[in-house]
Amino acid sequence: MLDRLFVLVQYVLPQILISRIAGKLADSSPPAVLKNAVIRWFIGRYGVNMSEAAEEDPTRYPSFNAFFTRELKPGVRPMAGNERTIASPVDGTVSQLGQIERDRVFQAKGQSFNLTELLGGDEERARPFVDGQFATIYLAPKDYHRIHMPLAGQLREMVYVPGRLFSVNPVTAAAVPRLFARNERVVATFNTEAGPMAMVMVGAMIVGSVETRWAGVVAPTNGRREVSTSDYRHLSNAIRYDRGEEMGRFRLGSTVILLFPKDASHWQKELKARSVVRMGEAFGEVTHAPRETPAPR
DSSP: OHHHHHHHHHHHSOHHHHHHHHHHHHHSOOOHHHHHHHHHHHHHHHTOOGGGBSSOOGGGOSSHHHHHTOOBOTTSSOOOSOTTEEEOSSSEEEEEEEEOBTTEEEEETTEEEEHHHHTTSOHHHHGGGTTOEEEEEEOOTTSOOEEEOSSOEEEEEEEEEOOBOOOOSHHHHHHSTTHHHHBOEEEEEEEETTEEEEEEEEOOTTOOEEEETTTEEEEOOTTOOSOEEEEOTTOSSOOEEOTTOEEEEEESOOEEEEEEOTTSEEEOTTOOTTOEEOTTSEEEEEOOOOOOOOOOO
């Protein structure tokens, strides 16, 4: 009953306003006593492991968001395998993973969403991933919230897709149809050894913003409510990142969806819904690069 009420309330709440206010507060520098009290409460409430943080003292962070997007100590997340090993891009919990059924991506029991819609409504952008592999990873409040590259890659395109800001926790994912294709999101596509790879960073209730290394804060975009695309394929100084390099972060947590083409990769056999993963762990393997597919427009 409480779960149903939690979901229903989200339909009527001013999701964007609440989330933008939360983001501004998290970025602000309130009196140290208040800021430190909030951070200490959060650590205790969600069981954050500060021994892994480069800065273990919570009072040393100038704002809540600085704490939330904290850096880890060197070597805490070693990269597994070799350059053909797909590394987990984040710390989190697998929501779902498996094969994309033509253009349908499984969300939860009785729920799925459209691949083209997820990627901003462009069929050519979605075409390389038809019948491919997907993995949805949920980042809980306690998790490390920087996002890293699963494989080495060159940035092709970034797409901002406006939308709602439902919570993305398991309760909401099981109840809200097309959740991940409805929420605000940023889609980054890379050329990799497995062919095109898409990383979809999904916004959510209370998420202050989504940030990438090459563009800074992408969402929110000051109320712009249309799909916007940035093409990076023809830059003379191509944007490239090695496997394991940071490529973005959530300034308050959410979900990452990984997409690979058909027959280009496979996930680790032991992974399933509710599997806990850590950034850098082996998540899958490249099988072979697929045939050349049309590049996103």
